[in-house]
Amino acid sequence: MCGRLTQYRGIHDFVEALSMPEVWRNNVGEQALQRYNVAPTTPVAVLRVDDGGPRADLVRWGWRPHWAKGRAAPINARVEKVAHGPFFRAIWPHRAITPIDGWYEWVDEGGPKKQPYYIRRRDGQPALCASIGQFTGNEHDGFVIITADAQGGLVDVHDRRPVV
Template identity: 75%
Template sequence: MCGRLSQYRGIHEFVETLGMPDAWRNDVGDKPLLRYNIAPGTPVALLRWEAADLVKWGWRPHWATGPVTSINARAEKVAHGPYFRSIWPHRAVVPVDGWFEWVDEGATKKQPYFIRRRDGHPSLCAAIGEFYGNERDGFVIITADAQGGMVDVHDRRPVVLSAQLAVAWMAPDLPSLAAEQMALSQGEPAERFEWYRVSMAVGNARNQGAELIQPIP
């Protein structure tokens, strides 16, 4: 799962989806984000229990060696493995308008697809991270096995939560076991989503604009 995200609405529109419009300190701003092609390693708007922030997409523990920085964490392992142990209690929601996957269709280059909710609402992706206001801050998106026809696009998908579960996910008093079960089995099913081919231009992270999420034949 996904190497690119799309966030083009304003943070207030994302917050309103959760039914808690006055609950956050807004450190993102009021204007539409207009980011159609967000790459790892760049700031992404996310929601925590107390604030809406811009946080780098990608994280690794302080003791890890080598250049690899994780952008995703598998729901099956995230609650118990040593790699994410320190940030597992620090939960957030990444609201996205959609995300991109690349599919090998036998062509010279892999074909990009855009995936979004059928009902037009944002996808509220479960995430964890380090949020201390320093250079180590970062987050990862939790992923699970893909379901239904979504398997044809990619074998992994972000854990997208309903608005009610997204609020519960962020609550600081949510027990660890309940959070684990939420990540493992309570993500939105494949039938809530649609996916379609989009322009190869999305492969270049410098390209932005609404044309990147328009369907192509």
């Protein structure tokens, strides 16, 4: 999964896709998000559960542990390594769902510029991406989207895709 996504629906539309009728603490707002080209390090709507129940928050896309200085914060984590590697160990227990309308992939087709492709669900419903993150309410918060091998689909566009 490359580094751009869309979230243009309202948070209630995303929550409805979960079929969870509980009362959600909505810290995102009531209006449609109308975000069509979200870049890494940008706050993104994330759904999660804490001690107070289900909640929707805006959280920075990208995270790295405090000891990983001098490198950009990753925005994705490989499902093959995320549960066992030391890099994401601290946030592995902190699960979330990142609801998206779709994401972009750029393919080098030999021209002067890469060709962008917009990937979304065929039925038009939101994609609910598996995510983990740090959600403590301070400047170190962030999250990553878990990705898997694109075997069986999308291989001609990209070798990774979000776990949906």
